[in-house]
Amino acid sequence: MTGLVLGVDLDGVCADYESALRGSIAARRGVDPATLPAQETTGHFAEWGLSAEGFREAHRVAVTDDRIFRTMQPYPGVAEALWRLSDAGVWIRIITHRLLFNGLHEASAADTAVWLDQHDIPYRDLCFIGDKATVGADLYIDDSPHNIEALRRAGRTAIVFDQRYNRHLDGPRVRSWEEIEPLVIDHLEGDPARASADDAEDLGG
Numbered sequence: 001m002t003g004l005v006l007g008v009d010l011d012g013v014c015a016d017y018e019s020a021l022r023g024s025i026a027a028r029r030g031v032d033p034a035t036l037p038a039q040e041t042t043g044h045f046a047e048w049g050l051s052a053e054g055f056r057e058a059h060r061v062a063v064t065d066d067r068i069f070r071t072m073q074p075y076p077g078v079a080e081a082l083w084r085l086s087d088a089g090v091w092i093r094i095i096t097h098r099l100l101f102n103g104l105h106e107a108s109a110a111d112t113a114v115w116l117d118q119h120d121i122p123y124r125d126l127c128f129i130g131d132k133a134t135v136g137a138d139l140y141i142d143d144s145p146h147n148i149e150a151l152r153r154a155g156r157t158a159i160v161f162d163q164r165y166n167r168h169l170d171g172p173r174v175r176s177w178e179e180i181e182p183l184v185i186d187h188l189e190g191d192p193a194r195a196s197a198d199d200a201e202d203l204g205g
Helices: 017-029 052-064 078-087 105-118 145-153 177-188 192-203
Strands: 005-008 091-096 125-128 139-142 158-161
Touching (some): 052 105
Parallel strands (some): 139 158
């Protein structure tokens, strides 16, 4: 293997999990999805009145009945950006914690693979794991505060994909896939310090 290995999260980075889950829950409640507010904290979507057990059940229904891992929308430009990075010599390693609850593994894994193919997302490896630091990568992109903090504690370099619930984290931070490309290319070319400095200047911190 040559080049830089990029560890890419799916939900909240490549795919709009929050909107997909919102649609599933709203349909069962018979309400407009717009009445469910944006997620401000990580956890079990307390903003929508869910307990930990309520979230588990809502997630199960969304995955097994609504098949959201097959149907959710990708973020703009993700496939195009990843293809350009792949063509530049970046090894794309998808690292996701979608096998979160027992009993959902078949639908979660199969629909993830289908979704990646449907949206022409390039990748060399697909890893289902919670402890992402144990999966080798030179650079990671994630939205979860828990994951970002764990990666950094382990000495990994992690880019924060901007979401409301992670704005307390230090950068480097990106708000789109268009912004990700130059940071990854700088790391590929061996200048991560310039990537971090440019990001701080462009994004105000």
